[in-house]
Amino acid sequence: MLYILIMHQVDLRRIDLNLLVTLDALLEERNVTRAATRLGMSQPAASRALGRLRDLFSDALLVDGPGGYLLSARATELRPALRQILAGVGALLEARRFDPAVASGPLRLLMTDLHAAVLAPHLLSRLAEEAPAVDLDIIPPGPAIAAMLENEMVDAAVGVIEVAPSGILRRKLFEDRFVTIMRKGHPAGENRLTLDTYLTLDHMTINVTGTGPAPVDELLSAMGRRRRVRTRVPNFFAAMEIAAGSDLVMTLPESLARTAAGAARFIMLPPPVELGPIAVSLLWHARDQDAPRHMWLRSLIVAAAQMSVDKNNSR
Template sequence: MNTKELAKIDLNLLISLQVLLEERNVSRAAERLFITQPAMSKTLSRLRAVFDDALFTRSSHGMQPTPRALELTDRLTEILSGIGQLVSKQAFNPALIDTEITLALSEYIGVALLPTLAKRLQMQAPNLHLRIVTRVENQLEQLALGKLDFAIHIRHQHYSPDFRTIDLGSSPPVLLIRENHPLQAGNISLADLANYPVVRLYVSDREQLQVKAGEDLFDGLGTNTRGSLEISHLMTAMEVLRNTDYYMLGPAFLTQNESISHGITALPVPRTGNSSVNYVLATHQRTENSPLHNWLWEEITCTIRELRPTQPRKLRQRVAAGAAQHR
């Protein structure tokens, strides 16, 4: 595109040409554009200079367009119509979406959220391309750069005003172990955990997280163990737990999914009290005027609200059952 030449053209001249082609009369064109006839005549002179053509000639039947003007007619109408659509706000219709949106979240969040969200999006936006990334660091930077559209993660300690966030709820941490694991035999202490290997689920931007339980939750717990396995694949991690003496710290809502938590017991975490981990939906302010992003924001938060009422009771029952077995 030759932007240098394009910058020389006044868009208002093209609008004036469109009106002249429709009216074929300088006076009527001037009235429609709310300018004087001399000003309209001056505009016509400028148009003739831009296109290097007379554009209109006088006859007994009024102004007649030249072949060059007739050649411009259809293209001019199409161009001005396109510009009008470009700058006007149109009604948003998710059914017409055919674009890609990138969402960052951990697999353990995706297991709880995506089946319901995907069903919802399939019905309303069947051509939407939703790309899920489960292992990405510096998520706020990636959002600012436009490499991510949304992120669902554990709340960070700080968000600048450039980011839009909303709390999605919280979940208590639990110890996940296989049924009949030796740790079920008595009260668990940190010293007891040191006798067993630990599975560490990958958590992005770990050093930036806001976790009120402090280092006991993510760093201190499981530091001194017989061995460890760090992984971002939840299904594999749960299979490891079912077949070994590994234990894993995870959110209590994982036990809600029977197909994933089959054969797994949830026990209270030593020394964490009633602490919970808070989850947040985040996006960058660059998307605040995007109908697509605002619509998806609502779809994600509405899906979370629909899922939330069914979780607390089941989670408490499972954790309580695990605690009772533990005692």
């Protein structure tokens, strides 16, 4: 049986499968000239193709009859299978196309509430225009982002990822920077923070995954200094509300501070230590690199990120 299968594979490699398209036109038109016109080829080329098909099937396929060609018994027999094969190939190729206007179902994006606040309004606006039947599911991040992409639990992820693990592709969306915020009327006032003043304040941090120190604490530790972190919370917007109603200060990405400070509830100051830029990236699995649906999704996210950057730059 294996030998027979291998022989069939070899035979297929020697066959010009475009002949099947020509055969379908010939059987449909029962006229070489009309079939040639339908296929956009010359009449001699269509005649040569008919000769090759006759050799391939060991059958005349089209036979002379009153007023033109008739289908041979063999041609009549294979015609339904031929149409089914060509329809299947068409469906296979059609699956490589993606039309957002008729698409449905959820897009599952892994991101923090910070990045959802920054990107989701722009994403939803584009979805309403381009893909009204597509829904947006925001999935909170965990410690195993790569595994969630690998297991198709999410379509893409947005986050601060310096190096993408094997099998995961990455594109930088925009650069953010750290700012320190405190409520309006905070006892520390609105003057630029010195390191000593900064360290006397009570701090709050956001620990999304529940593991690892904050970048500020890593830098302070390297300097032999330490701040007092009185409160740790798992998401950004809870932290914003706590900061608005207390004397806790928070060092966080500027994009969130600008998104959440719409009521001008906060003073925004540069931190007293240089923390460097934050690269916010888009991540996806390598298997989805050329998938039309995923390519469209990535273009949507990139456009939303650019709109967010333009909005912040205009302030």
